[in-house]
Amino acid sequence: MDATKALDKAKDIATRIAAPAASKHDSEGSFPAETMKALGEAGLLGLHVPTELGGLGLGPRAFADVMAALAEADGSVAMVYMMHILGTSCILAAPTRDAFKDTLKDIAAGKHLTTLAFSESGSRSHFWAPVSKATRSGDGVMITAQKSWVTTAGHAQSYVVSTLSATGKGPTDSTLYLVDAKAPGVNIRGAWDGMGLRANASSPIAFETQVSDKARLTEESTGFKAMLEVVLPLFNLGQAAVGLGLSRATTNATVSHLKAAKFEHLGQSLGEALPNLRANLATMQIKCDALAAVIDDTVRHLESPGDLTMLRVLEAKALGGDTSIEVTSLGMRTCGGAAFSKHTSIDRFFRDAHAGAVMAPTGDVLREFIGKALLGIPLF
Ligand SMILES: Cc1cc2nc3c(=O)[nH]c(=O)nc-3n(C[C@H](O)[C@H](O)[C@H](O)COP(=O)(O)OP(=O)(O)OC[C@H]3O[C@@H](n4cnc5c(N)ncnc54)[C@H](O)[C@@H]3O)c2cc1C
Structure with missing residues (x-):
């Protein structure tokens, strides 16, 4: 399947399955299992798994396009999908990748969902510095870690878990492991009840679990390198694409509302009657198109990396976050009471955008990194 077909399939699933179920999952905080099943059946869980393992073998452009299409329907679905793709990337980048062939084949066949368990309550958003530390035990290590947010918790078949290496000396000397979700000592701590992305099951998980050395995804103490080189570029690109999907969904919903809502006493629609609302809509469209252009440029950087690639990767996520908050806020204001009273789904896009x-x-932190990069100061 080529990138165009993959995007067509993603759009079909987004409009036919994800979008109609999104409001219900949002209000109930329930996991979008039917959409993830459909994505698996369509082969999209193996988006960048090589074709010889049954995957689609596609790159960052297909990833960004699929992410934006899914986010336009349901931000939670996009986030679950992104975390799966990132976890899969860690498996694909493992020096012992052949040992994970069966898992990769299952991923490509839509039978295995994975995710990242990096953030810890001890180091909060500084995911690159886990406070948990593995201890040598039997044929591997004992991982004892309090992971504070794990998207897809309880619905994934495996977790890509970071922990300081048993032999590590510095705060970023971590190692990544692939932990079976059913392994003894993997315990979800509480239900997910966030302000936004309410369907993505981002619960905390406590790990007190024995893991074999065969489950190691990186060399000892090189987890940080994998976080920076494998995870960060795709994560930032994917987050920017989520921002684009939410912004486009808001802009489309605003167009529909401005056309449909009437001032009967004036004989005009809102859009016909009020130039300030038309100006808001124009600003939303300009911001969507500017973000799309930066995403496109970031993809080109990832396809042919150069000196400015890391800067672009950092900027893309910062812009995606800012744009989606600005556009969804404008959508809330432009559609007024209709948006506030949840008649347009814009409130969901607005809440999701804030994540x-x-x-x-x-x-x-991205601004801090970008500022340091511009001044030639080391990021860490
Ligand atoms: C919906 C959702 C899903 C998530 N899913 C996952 C997941 O699947 N896997 C995973 O590993 N994690 C996940 N996370 C965790 C996420 O990546 C962050 O680690 C977490 O949100 C940080 O929470 P915090 O606000 O407590 O961090 P804090 O570190 O307490 O940040 C508080 C504030 O301080 C600011 N701040 C922190 N450090 C600096 C700095 N150096 N310079 C300037 N300002 C700073 C932050 O910007 C923020 O405004 C998820 C989070 C959310 C919201």
Whole structure:
């Protein structure tokens, strides 16, 4: 399947399955299992798994396009999908990748959902510095970690878990492991009840679990390198695409409302009657198109990396977070009471958009990194 077909399939699932179920999942805080099943059956869980393992073998452009299409229907679905793709990337990048062939084949066949368990309550948004530390035990290590937010908790078949290496000396000397979700000592601590992304099951998980050395996804103490080189570029690109999907969904919903809502006493629609609302709509469209252009440029950087690639990667997520908050806020204001009383779904896009700047690296941290990069100061 080529990138165009993959995007067509994603759009079909987004409009036919994800969008109609989104409000219900949002109000109930329930997991979008039917959409994830459909994405699996369509082969999209193996988006960038090589074709020889049954995957689609596609790259960052297809990822960004699929992410934006899913987010336009349901931000939670997009986030679950993104965390799965990131977890899969860690498995694909493992020096012992052949040992994970069966898992990768299951992913490509839509039978295995994975996710990242990086953030810890002890180091909060500084995911690159876990406070948990593995201890040598039997043929592997004992992982004892309090992971504070794990998207897809309880619905994934595995977790990509970071922990300081048993032999590590510095605060970023971590190692990544693939932990079976059913392993003894993997315990979800409470239900997810967030302000936004309410359907993505981002619960805390306590790990007190024995893991074999065969489940190691990186060399000892090189987890940080994988976080920066494998996870960060795709995570930031994916988050920017989520911002774009939410912004486009809001703009489309605003168009519909401005056309449909009438001032009967004036004989005009809202859009016909009020130039300030038309100006708001124009601003929303300009911001969507500017973000799309930056995403496109970031994809080109990832396809042919150069000196400015890391800067672009950092900027893309910062812009995606800012744009989606600005556009959804404008949508709320432009559609007024109809949006406030949940008649347009814009309130959901607005709440979902606020996760973008909170998820690490947060908007603040990205600015700190970008400023340091411009001044030639080391990031860490
Ligand atoms: C919906 C959702 C899903 C998530 N899913 C996952 C997941 O699947 N896996 C995972 O590992 N994590 C996940 N996370 C966790 C996320 O990536 C962050 O680690 C978490 O949101 C940080 O929470 P915090 O606000 O407590 O961090 P804090 O560190 O307490 O941040 C508080 C404030 O301080 C600011 N701040 C922190 N450090 C700096 C700095 N150095 N310079 C300037 N400002 C700073 C932040 O920007 C923020 O405004 C998820 C979070 C959310 C909201």
